[in-house]
Amino acid sequence: MSNSSNYSYVPYQVMDTDSAFRTTLLRYVRHWYWFLITLGLMLLAAYVYLQFKQPIYLSQSSLLIKDEKKGLDSDNILKDLEIFAPKKIVENEIEVFKSYTLMNQVVQELGLDVTYFHDTPYGPRELFQQSPIRLIIEQPTSALYQEKPFTIQFIDNNSIKVENKLYPLNTSIQTSMGRLRFFPRQAISASTEPLLIQVAPRHKTAKNYLRVLKAEPTSKASTVIMLSIETGVPDKGEAILNRLIDLYTKASVLDKNRVASNTLNFIDDRLQLVSGELQTVEKGVETYKSSEGITDLGLQAKGFLESAQQNDTELSQVTIQLQALNDVQKYVNSQPAYRSGTPATLGLNDPTLLGLFETFTKLEAQRDQLMRTTSEKNPLLQTVNSQLQTVRSNISENIGTMQKILAGAQQQFLAKNHKIESVIRTIPAKERILLNITRQQAIKNDLYTYLLRKREETAVSYASAISDSRVIDAALTDEKPIKPNKSLLFLLFGLAGLVLPAAFLAVYDLVNNRVMHRSDVEEGTQVPILGEIVKKKQSEALVVANRSNTVIAEQIRMLRTNLNYLRSSQDSSQVLLFTSSIEGEGKSFISLNLGASLALVGMRTVILEMDLRKPRLRQSLNLPDGPGLSNYLSGETSLPQIVTPLPDKPNYFIITSGPLPPNPSEVLSSPRLQQLIMDLRRHFDYILIDAPPVGLVTDAQLIAQHADATLYIVRHDVTPKNCLKMLDSLYREKRFNKLNVILNAVQNDASSYYSYGGYKSDLYQTKGVQKKKSFLSRFNPN
Numbered sequence: 001m002s003n004s005s006n007y008s009y010v011p012y013q014v015m016d017t018d019s020a021f022r023t024t025l026l027r028y029v030r031h032w033y034w035f036l037i038t039l040g041l042m043l044l045a046a047y048v049y050l051q052f053k054q055p056i057y058l059s060q061s062s063l064l065i066k067d068e069k070k071g072l073d074s075d076n077i078l079k080d081l082e083i084f085a086p087k088k089i090v091e092n093e094i095e096v097f098k099s100y101t102l103m104n105q106v107v108q109e110l111g112l113d114v115t116y117f118h119d120t121p122y123g124p125r126e127l128f129q130q131s132p133i134r135l136i137i138e139q140p141t142s143a144l145y146q147e148k149p150f151t152i153q154f155i156d157n158n159s160i161k162v163e164n165k166l167y168p169l170n171t172s173i174q175t176s177m178g179r180l181r182f183f184p185r186q187a188i189s190a191s192t193e194p195l196l197i198q199v200a201p202r203h204k205t206a207k208n209y210l211r212v213l214k215a216e217p218t219s220k221a222s223t224v225i226m227l228s229i230e231t232g233v234p235d236k237g238e239a240i241l242n243r244l245i246d247l248y249t250k251a252s253v254l255d256k257n258r259v260a261s262n263t264l265n266f267i268d269d270r271l272q273l274v275s276g277e278l279q280t281v282e283k284g285v286e287t288y289k290s291s292e293g294i295t296d297l298g299l300q301a302k303g304f305l306e307s308a309q310q311n312d313t314e315l316s317q318v319t320i321q322l323q324a325l326n327d328v329q330k331y332v333n334s335q336p337a338y339r340s341g342t343p344a345t346l347g348l349n350d351p352t353l354l355g356l357f358e359t360f361t362k363l364e365a366q367r368d369q370l371m372r373t374t375s376e377k378n379p380l381l382q383t384v385n386s387q388l389q390t391v392r393s394n395i396s397e398n399i400g401t402m403q404k405i406l407a408g409a410q411q412q413f414l415a416k417n418h419k420i421e422s423v424i425r426t427i428p429a430k431e432r433i434l435l436n437i438t439r440q441q442a443i444k445n446d447l448y449t450y451l452l453r454k455r456e457e458t459a460v461s462y463a464s465a466i467s468d469s470r471v472i473d474a475a476l477t478d479e480k481p482i483k484p485n486k487s488l489l490f491l492l493f494g495l496a497g498l499v500l501p502a503a504f505l506a507v508y509d510l511v512n513n514r515v516m517h518r519s520d521v522e523e524g525t526q527v528p529i530l531g532e533i534v535k536k537k538q539s540e541a542l543v544v545a546n547r548s549n550t551v552i553a554e555q556i557r558m559l560r561t562n563l564n565y566l567r568s569s570q571d572s573s574q575v576l577l578f579t580s581s582i583e584g585e586g587k588s589f590i591s592l593n594l595g596a597s598l599a600l601v602g603m604r605t606v607i608l609e610m611d612l613r614k615p616r617l618r619q620s621l622n623l624p625d626g627p628g629l630s631n632y633l634s635g636e637t638s639l640p641q642i643v644t645p646l647p648d649k650p651n652y653f654i655i656t657s658g659p660l661p662p663n664p665s666e667v668l669s670s671p672r673l674q675q676l677i678m679d680l681r682r683h684f685d686y687i688l689i690d691a692p693p694v695g696l697v698t699d700a701q702l703i704a705q706h707a708d709a710t711l712y713i714v715r716h717d718v719t720p721k722n723c724l725k726m727l728d729s730l731y732r733e734k735r736f737n738k739l740n741v742i743l744n745a746v747q748n749d750a751s752s753y754y755s756y757g758g759y760k761s762d763l764y765q766t767k768g769v770q771k772k773k774s775f776l777s778r779f780n781p782n
Helices: 020-030 032-052 077-081 090-097 100-110 202-212 234-292 302-334 351-373 379-423 429-463 486-511 518-524 551-566 587-600 629-633 664-668 672-683 699-704 722-732 775-779
Strands: 057-065 114-118 125-127 133-140 150-154 159-162 165-168 173-175 178-184 195-199 214-217 224-231 469-477 529-534 574-580 605-609 643-645 652-655 686-690 709-715 739-746
Touching: 020 032, 020 486, 032 486, 057 234, 090 214, 090 224, 090 234, 100 202, 100 234, 114 133, 133 195, 165 173, 202 224, 224 234, 234 351, 234 429, 234 469, 302 379, 302 429, 351 379, 518 529, 518 722, 518 739, 529 551, 551 574, 551 587, 574 587, 574 672, 574 699, 587 605, 587 652, 587 686, 587 709, 587 739, 629 664, 629 672, 664 699, 672 686, 709 722, 722 739
Parallel strands: 529 739, 574 686, 574 709, 605 652, 605 686, 709 739
Antiparallel strands: 057 224, 057 469, 114 125, 114 195, 133 178, 150 159, 150 195, 159 165, 173 178, 214 224, 643 652
16 A cells, blocks of 8 residues: 555644753753752851851951152251152052061061860861960971861860970970970960961962062042951951051151161261361361451451451351352262261252252162162162162262352352452451351351251151051951852852752753654654554553543543544544554553544454554453454464454454464565454454564564555654664655654653543544444454
8 A cells, every 4th residue: 555645744733842942941840859969068068068167257458648748847957958758659558568578567466376166066266365374485396287287175264285295384395396485465374275387488478478468559530448358366467457557657757767777977077067167166276366466456447357357257158158069079988878868958059969869869769678688699689789879979069069169159259259359458467366266156157057057957857757658447357257258159059959859860861862752753754643642650551531531541532533644545544653652651551542442433454463463452451362364364363263353442452472483574465454443344444453562673564555645653751863874874765654653752841731620521523434234243242
């Protein structure tokens, strides 16, 4: 029998769960218990993790960096010198805060290289100020810096046990870890809990704290630095930040007073020198007046004296500047290559020289700052040294130039004095001598007074110097720890509890090579899908009964209705062949129940157990052994002898396989098979053939020529996907008449199907099918 030329069928759509998304979602819903179990286990794991995890607290402090000029106030000596320190740069101050030198001092002063713990049910917990004792390391050995902490047990108020040995408190003791001392911070007794102590090298401790220390400006436009550190103990973080700020402030004030200190030393040296010269001049005046008996020179040369005094005043200014230049030159030449400090430039008003001294002071400050953090070979430090040498050379050249200019001016003033002296030659020599002496006395007196005033101003500025920073907020720690984040941790563990089973199912689907969805069949082959059968939950072989309203029974009835589309003629019998790819796909179950459904609507139906290798129908129906198809095809019996009515199933008959032959393929090739089908067509409306799997043996292809249509069973999660290629080849090569697919054991949510419960009208309507009177009616006791 060949395919009908006008055969056309639209793939069967039973519900909207064919979409991959909804099918996958329903698959996950069916395994809801795994999601619930993994979610509970992960939340429990998160709770246990939180109990054993050491909480971490965040301590913060803010500091204002004043954007002012560093050093002495504008009212002091530096105002006249016009030497101002550079403005502070916030980024540089941040680097100072994060320097190893400062943190190492903090670790040393607070004893952070020694960590104290006490045992809890959830593991060791760190102590800081609450530790009952403090370990003082006097002379350590390498054994002290072990990875595991050592235990301190308290025997009484004066004794402790270390390494199973008793030692007194607050006394230097010699142990295998070195010479140590345990200083009690509070009252100790035998009831005091044991203590765990972990000691780390100081430099490693300082580096570890630098890693967790954060110093950053609050905004780009502000000069406020926010300091923060994460520690396991709140008061520890606060102590670190407060001590770090204290050390920074002290270093800032010390650096700020260095210039003032150098200026004070220079002024003191000059005062001693000028004081000696002034005493010498004053004594000379006294001696000269006493020896010459001079009391008053009169007013005769008053006009001349005024001119001489004016000229002398200008000459004095030049002389003062020359002396100041000489003193500065001596000071510069007497200092080493990279001297520390700046000489006083009293009485000098040359802007170029003052600018050079300002540049020199800035470079000295920059070099001092680099010397604290870098080595002598640092390229940046060498560059600064080179710049210092260049500026110092320029200072020397400038001093020399000014000396020449002032010397020339001095010569002019001296020449003018000679002219005035020629006019006042009439003035006694004594008066002229006295005038020279008093002139020197006035110069020395003015210089001495000036130095005293500047010394007091510098001393006041030195004593009142404060840091250029101000603490806005002292170190403060949040009450709640920032790590671990409980809400986030529970959320992540909860998501992991939901993702793990979903990932497992996804990986399972990925590596699974079996048909899982309707789309797998539609993508793998062009064979039409006649119907879908959900997975059977009952254990009975027959699930279709007269009053059955189950989902699977309704789907069998819908499949029965769709058989109309496979008919070529409504008046003739229909032979249906059931086969599959492999064993266990449910072809015997579907053929048996479809036959029962046909019999319920009055269609005389016979089912042939033509799987002569592994018959299942007789076993499923608990039928006794007897003659069957193998006997008929071998010519050992007749047709009436092998047709058996099913109990309590009117219009439903079965022909069992009979004894299993040794050569099933040769038996099925017998010409009696065609005669059998022709005889059954005359007496039955439907002949259902339960054939072997087509993917294993050729029996189904031998029977296919006698069938009007072939129903190919594809079972969910059983049929391999590569068998769909074979199915598509069979369809394209037309080896089976009207080949259609039935999806079996589809694992979808049964609630998405609907039942026809309450309706008794048949879904199947016959059109012109004549009732046949069978000679086999005598085998039907009903």
